[in-house]
Amino acid sequence: MKTFSTKQLELLKLFCRGGLKRINILEGSVRSGKTRISIIIWILWVASSPKSHDFLMSGKTLTALKRNCLDLIEELVGTKNFVYSVSKKEAYLFGRRIYLEGASDSRAESKIRGMTLMGAYCDEVTLFDESFFSMLLSRLSLPGAKLIATTNPDSPNHWLMRKYISRRDELDMLCMKFTIDDNCFLDREYVESLKNEYSGVFYERFILGNWVLAEGLVYPMFSPEKHIVKTGDEENGDGLYYISVDYGTLNPCSMGLWRIDGRDAVRIKEYYHDGRNSHIQKTDEEYYNALSELAGGRVIQCIVIDPSAASFIELIRRKGEYSVRKAQNNVLDGIRCVCSMLSAGRIFINECCRDAIREFSMYTWDIESGEDKVIKENDHSMDDIRYFCNTILKRM
Numbered sequence: 001m002k003t004f005s006t007k008q009l010e011l012l013k014l015f016c017r018g019g020l021k022r023i024n025i026l027e028g029s030v031r032s033g034k035t036r037i038s039i040i041i042w043i044l045w046v047a048s049s050p051k052s053h054d055f056l057m058s059g060k061t062l063t064a065l066k067r068n069c070l071d072l073i074e075e076l077v078g079t080k081n082f083v084y085s086v087s088k089k090e091a092y093l094f095g096r097r098i099y100l101e102g103a104s105d106s107r108a109e110s111k112i113r114g115m116t117l118m119g120a121y122c123d124e125v126t127l128f129d130e131s132f133f134s135m136l137l138s139r140l141s142l143p144g145a146k147l148i149a150t151t152n153p154d155s156p157n158h159w160l161m162r163k164y165i166s167r168r169d170e171l172d173m174l175c176m177k178f179t180i181d182d183n184c185f186l187d188r189e190y191v192e193s194l195k196n197e198y199s200g201v202f203y204e205r206f207i208l209g210n211w212v213l214a215e216g217l218v219y220p221m222f223s224p225e226k227h228i229v230k231t232g233d234e235e236n237g238d239g240l241y242y243i244s245v246d247y248g249t250l251n252p253c254s255m256g257l258w259r260i261d262g263r264d265a266v267r268i269k270e271y272y273h274d275g276r277n278s279h280i281q282k283t284d285e286e287y288y289n290a291l292s293e294l295a296g297g298r299v300i301q302c303i304v305i306d307p308s309a310a311s312f313i314e315l316i317r318r319k320g321e322y323s324v325r326k327a328q329n330n331v332l333d334g335i336r337c338v339c340s341m342l343s344a345g346r347i348f349i350n351e352c353c354r355d356a357i358r359e360f361s362m363y364t365w366d367i368e369s370g371e372d373k374v375i376k377e378n379d380h381s382m383d384d385i386r387y388f389c390n391t392i393l394k395r396m
Helices: 008-016 036-049 062-077 106-112 132-138 160-164 188-197 201-205 284-294 311-320 329-344 352-361 381-389
Strands: 023-028 053-059 081-086 091-092 096-103 116-121 146-151 173-178 240-246 255-259 264-273 300-306 324-326 347-350
Touching: 008 036, 008 173, 023 036, 036 062, 036 096, 036 116, 036 146, 036 188, 053 062, 053 132, 053 381, 062 081, 062 091, 062 096, 096 106, 106 132, 116 132, 132 160, 188 329, 201 329, 240 284, 240 381, 255 284, 255 352, 255 381, 264 284, 264 352, 264 381, 284 311, 284 347, 300 311, 300 381, 329 347, 347 352, 352 381
Parallel strands: 023 146, 023 173, 053 096, 053 116, 116 146, 240 300, 264 347, 300 324
Antiparallel strands: 081 091, 091 096, 240 255, 255 264
């Protein structure tokens, strides 16, 4: 039975020939097999090193590191050979000590100062703070020390591309690209479904494995023919009802009423008030009345809302009529989720939701920023839609 894909076997043979470099980056698409083979190479590297040397494994968070890597090592070598404690931030693999650290912000860099390491493993390194990565390389000071890292592509302006990958010929560095089509163990139907769920910049990065700029419309896959539905009896059909809210006082306040039927959702109605353009600033109480009117006497499962809207959240809770839930508010994760929902045909917008439809045609990437950022205009319906998809619908 075939154990490794052709690309994985290529890297394994390279390792056996002593072909690893000081810095080894495995980059490319999702579900390409790069994480599994990187962990196998990491296990072999640690096991072949002296027990007196120390190692480090890092992810954006320790939770992500456990989910993506530590549990996989345990599965591959068993609990007799690998034990770890996230709370103690330590692991032992074949008797070798491995420190565990998160690398989400600049403060993480101070946690590894003073370490002397034989090896380091980085999971999804583009999510790391640059100062942490730079400090980590300085800690790999033992002769022959190596770093092994995985990542999906990002913007070509990302520090990892600019300062390292684009200079790989100048550095002691191996960079190997994996794509989803390299993984021969995936069901072909699943692969095709995954490809269909991505579009635009996310298709380029997460399917083709390319480092490309986010530019143009954020949701180029939004189609009036596919995603806009006409007003009809679906307004009061069977299903679960939710309201998503992007709260604003001077900035626009956007609310959307959603009906979920199975795994799909329709934005039935919306409320949109622009205090700046109308020169009318509304109170929390007035917004609550608008929320109740939008609900229209329906049983609302919960109000999902921007977590920064503290005063409005407190008002809703005190009223006791609706359950309120703070939204998952990571912008890029949320945008990826909405892209997937649009591509898969899981969300639809009623034609009466004019502001949401308008913003879909105007919501664009900020190409001047040098990183993945959206222009903070025409984004209020876009934000409340993102809250709904990333907090509620993706769990359906």
